[in-house]
Structure formats: C-alpha cells, structure tokens
Amino acid sequence: MKMRSFLMTCAGLGISAGLYSCKNQEAPKQEVQEPEVTVAQVHQTNGIVKNTYSAALEGVRNIEIRPQISGYLNNIYVDEGAYVNAGQLLFKIDDRPFQEQYRTAKAAVAVAEANVKNVKIDLDRKKELVENHIVSDLQVSQAMATYEGAQAALEQARAAASSAKINLDFCVIKAPVSGYVGRIPFRLGSLVSAASMEALTLITDINEVFGYFSMSESDFAAYQEWTATHSKRDSVTLVLANGSVYGKRGVIDAVTGQFDKNTGSIAIRTKFLNPKRELRAGNTGRIEIERHMEGILLVPIKSTIAVQDKIYAYVLGEGNKVKQALLEVVGKTAEDYYVKSGLSDGQTILTGGLGFVRADMVVKPKQAQ
Structure with missing residues (x-):
C-alpha cells in the first residue's frame, strides 16, 4: 500500500511539472502576409460621354378629323395609310x-x-x-x-x-394638312356626329417628327452644365428599333418646365427632319446624346467598388498603404469610367486583388501587365 501511494505521488508531480513546462513555453509568432495586388497609374485624357434614352416619335402635327354635323357617311374617298395633300377630299356626309x-x-x-x-x-x-x-x-x-x-x-x-x-x-370633309391617314373606324352608311367618341380618322404630318424622352435629374444637371459652354441645339442621334441609326441628326427642341414628381425625370423634345418619310408617328427608338469631355481620368470599371449609388477606388499611398477614394463619374464605356474628380493625374490605384483589401491596409503592389 505504501509503495502504491508513493508511485501515485510521483506521477502527480510529473504531470504538474509537465504542465508548468508547457505553460512557460512561448508559442511561435506567425508572420502576417501582406496581400498581393496589381496596380496601375491613371492619366488625364479626352473622351466622349454617350447617354442613351428610350424615345417615342410623333408627327409635328397629329390632327383628329371630326364631323361638325350629324349624318350618314355617303362616301369615303381615302384609304387607311394613304398620303393626302392639304385640301384633298376625305369624306362626304349625306347632304x-x-x-x-x-x-x-x-x-x-x-x-x-x-x-x-x-x-x-x-x-x-x-x-x-x-x-x-x-x-x-x-x-x-x-x-x-x-x-x-x-x-x-x-x-x-x-x-x-x-x-x-x-x-x-360641313358635309364635305377635306384634309386640313398634308400627311398620312390613320385608322378609319367608320364605314359607308355609319351615323357620325360631332359628339362621337371616335374621330373619323387621324392625319399625321411627318415631314418633321418629334422625339420625346425623359432625362433623370442628375443627367439633366450634367446637360445644363454642358450647354452653358456649348450650343443648346447640339445634335442628337436617333437609333431605330431595329438597331440602325437614322440618317439625319436631330436637335433638342424643347424642355418642359418641371420634373415629374413620381419619376424624378424631366421630359425633353427633339426634332428630326423626315423628307423621305422613313419615320412614322408611333415609332420607338433611342436618343443618343454625345458630350465631348476634356481632361478626364479613365478608370477601369473592374478597379472600382460600387456601394449603393457611389463608386469608390483604392489609391496606393505612402508605405504601400491603401486609401479609399470617392469618384465623381460623368460617363462610361463598356470597360471604363470617365472620372471628373476623386483622383488626380498620375495617381496609382489598385486594379486587381480588391476582394482581399480594406482601407488603411498595407499591400504588396505589383504593376499590372
């Protein structure tokens, strides 16, 4: 029994000594690896900012043809879609x-x-x-x-x-303007009157056409800034529904006086000459407005981070420490942002490895190929 107690005492002392030795042994320090990133310099350049807006086309004059009297249609002298000249006979009511x-x-x-x-x-x-x-x-x-x-x-x-x-x-109804005849909902013998809900037809003068589109508040502010130093009748391009570009450029003709409360946008009207009558009322397309920008910075989109509606880039500073910069973007291409402020000419920004970087972190930069 004495021998057994002695052995247990020795074992306890051995375990205690082992624990004391492990406690006082220092853990090896792990080296912090700086993330490797690619960088590139940004430089001032000139570029073209292109904004695109959905548009609807209308004739310069869309005139409803309505009877001034009540009676039965005796004659219809035109067909739907026909081109008529001003003064041409359209309908005759039983006189x-x-x-x-x-x-x-x-x-x-x-x-x-x-x-x-x-x-x-x-x-x-x-x-x-x-x-x-x-x-x-x-x-x-x-x-x-x-x-x-x-x-x-x-x-x-x-x-x-x-x-x-x-x-x-009034029994004889003539075209007040030259243009194309729209749909005719009445037929011979139909009873028509000035109180009818539907017009006899619609004549559209399309020698010139209006293109209507809406512009956001931020785009309109940029447009106003642009027109302060350029012609307010700068030409615009019309891209048709099939993707082809209309052969004649138009001009911004009018801007409404207030923004829409629901959409936060303002309506703008453009005008296009249409001598060959290629465009018709009701056509849709896209209006493209180009602005030539000077002294802007070209920043790759992949080198930026979008947070809500703001665009940021990481700038390489002293000691390879990165800082976050808020960019003022005035336009973009398929691959690059046009930056007006937030960066300066010659600054170095991170172009790769952004997912491993946070502000004020030290990185290991490598020049982008």
Missing part, C-alpha cells in the same frame, strides 16, 4: 337634309327682303303725308320702328341662311 335647310333659309331671306321693301314704301308715304298734316308724327315714328324691325328680321334671316350654308359645307 340632302342640309340642302333643304339651306333652301328654306334662302327663301326666308327673300321674304324678309320683300317685307323690308313693303315697310319702306309705307314709311316714305307717311313722311309725305305728315308734311301736309294728314298723319301725325306719332304714325311716322311707328312706321320707322316697323321698318327698323323689318331690317333686323332681314339680317336674322341672312344669318340663318349663312349658318345653313356652313352646315351644308
């Missing part, structure tokens, strides 16, 4: 009721004219009689009033006849 109204009105004019003549004879006769004291002055005044009333009735009859003639002329 028989209006011809009768006009004849009645002309007859009323004739009756009124005869009545004026009759009353005038009576007035002249009483004027002669009053000089001989056969009739009184009161009778002459009454005759004068009757004559003036007859004249007024004549003017009223003439106005009614003119109105009837206008309504008769």
Whole structure:
C-alpha cells in the first residue's frame, strides 16, 4: 500500500511539472502576409460621354378629323395609310337634309327682303303725308320702328341662311394638312356626329417628327452644365428599333418646365427632319446624346467598388498603404469610367486583388501587365 501511494505521488508531480513546462513555453509568432495586388497609374485624357434614352416619335402635327354635323357617311374617298395633300377630299356626309335647310333659309331671306321693301314704301308715304298734316308724327315714328324691325328680321334671316350654308359645307370633309391617314373606324352608311367618341380618322404630318424622352435629374444637371459652354441645339442621334441609326441628326427642341414628381425625370423634345418619310408617328427608338469631355481620368470599371449609388477606388499611398477614394463619374464605356474628380493625374490605384483589401491596409503592389 505504501509503495502504491508513493508511485501515485510521483506521477502527480510529473504531470504538474509537465504542465508548468508547457505553460512557460512561448508559442511561435506567425508572420502576417501582406496581400498581393496589381496596380496601375491613371492619366488625364479626352473622351466622349454617350447617354442613351428610350424615345417615342410623333408627327409635328397629329390632327383628329371630326364631323361638325350629324349624318350618314355617303362616301369615303381615302384609304387607311394613304398620303393626302392639304385640301384633298376625305369624306362626304349625306347632304340632302342640309340642302333643304339651306333652301328654306334662302327663301326666308327673300321674304324678309320683300317685307323690308313693303315697310319702306309705307314709311316714305307717311313722311309725305305728315308734311301736309294728314298723319301725325306719332304714325311716322311707328312706321320707322316697323321698318327698323323689318331690317333686323332681314339680317336674322341672312344669318340663318349663312349658318345653313356652313352646315351644308360641313358635309364635305377635306384634309386640313398634308400627311398620312390613320385608322378609319367608320364605314359607308355609319351615323357620325360631332359628339362621337371616335374621330373619323387621324392625319399625321411627318415631314418633321418629334422625339420625346425623359432625362433623370442628375443627367439633366450634367446637360445644363454642358450647354452653358456649348450650343443648346447640339445634335442628337436617333437609333431605330431595329438597331440602325437614322440618317439625319436631330436637335433638342424643347424642355418642359418641371420634373415629374413620381419619376424624378424631366421630359425633353427633339426634332428630326423626315423628307423621305422613313419615320412614322408611333415609332420607338433611342436618343443618343454625345458630350465631348476634356481632361478626364479613365478608370477601369473592374478597379472600382460600387456601394449603393457611389463608386469608390483604392489609391496606393505612402508605405504601400491603401486609401479609399470617392469618384465623381460623368460617363462610361463598356470597360471604363470617365472620372471628373476623386483622383488626380498620375495617381496609382489598385486594379486587381480588391476582394482581399480594406482601407488603411498595407499591400504588396505589383504593376499590372
């Protein structure tokens, strides 16, 4: 038993000595590896900033053709999609009721004219009689009033006849401008009226076309800054729906006075000449606006970090320590940002290994190939 207690005591002392020895043994220090990154310098250059906006085209004049009277369509002289000249006959409404109204009105004019003549004879006769004291002055005044009333009735009859003639002329509907005829929802025999919801057709003058698009507030601010030193009628390019570029350049023609509260954008109108009538109202496309920028920095997009709506780059500083720089981007290409501020000419930025880097970290730079 004594021997067993002695052995257990020795074993306990050995374990304690071992633990004390391990506790006092220093752990080997691990070397911190600096991340290896690629870097490159940025330099000032000139570039073209191109902004693209979806656009809808409309004719300079889109005129609804509506009847001024009610009646049945007797003739349709044009077809949908036809080109018509100003003054060309388009439709004819049954004019028989209006011809009768006009004849009645002309007859009323004739009756009124005869009545004026009759009353005038009576007035002249009483004027002669009053000089001989056969009739009184009161009778002459009454005759004068009757004559003036007859004249007024004549003017009223003439106005009614003119109105009837206008309504008769409204039976023939002509093109007010030259352009293309739109859809015609009515057919021969259809009853039409000025109160109809649908127009007879729409004529679009497309010798010139308007292109409407919207610009964001930031883009509009850049556009205003640009136009402060350049022509406000700088030409724009129209890219059609099939990707082809329209042969004639347009100009910015008008800008609305306020931003849309819901979209935060402002509507802009451009104008394009269309002598060959290649463009039609209702076409869609894209408006491209180019701005030539001088003294900008070209920064690869892959060398930047996007945080919400801000763009950052890592700049290599003294002692290979990196700093984060906020960039003011004024445009971009497929591979590069055009940077106006945030960097200076000749600065070195990180172009690779950004995923392993944080601000104020020391890195091991390697020149990009």
